[in-house]
Amino acid sequence: MTRQELEKKVRKRLREFGLSWSRAEVHTVLSAFIELIHETLASGESVRLTGFGTLEVSLRAPRKGYHFPSGKIIEIPGRQVIRFRPSRRLKRRLRY
Numbered sequence: 001m002t003r004q005e006l007e008k009k010v011r012k013r014l015r016e017f018g019l020s021w022s023r024a025e026v027h028t029v030l031s032a033f034i035e036l037i038h039e040t041l042a043s044g045e046s047v048r049l050t051g052f053g054t055l056e057v058s059l060r061a062p063r064k065g066y067h068f069p070s071g072k073i074i075e076i077p078g079r080q081v082i083r084f085r086p087s088r089r090l091k092r093r094l095r096y
Contacts, residue, residue, distance in 0.1 A: 041082060053086040
């Protein structure tokens with residue numbers, strides 16, 4: 001699903017609840033939501049969305065890799081990665 005598709009579906013769902021938001025309003029709210037998630041993860045905190053899951057930043061350890069053109073073993077440095085843990089409710093829904 002693209003961001004535009006998500007915005008359309010959110011607008012439709014809001015109409016079902018009796019709210020008529022414009023496309024611009026939905027876009028602004030979703031943009032603010034995504035920006036807050038970015039800021040929170042960048043600060044090293046996790047984002048827990050009840051019923052959906054948890055996003056957290058963790059450190060991937062350095063490891064050895066193989067450089068095919070030279071045939072040498074190289075050191076791949078550690079880096080930060082984002083991990084997602086789905087909630088139990090999402091797992092049940094997906095029969096995970």
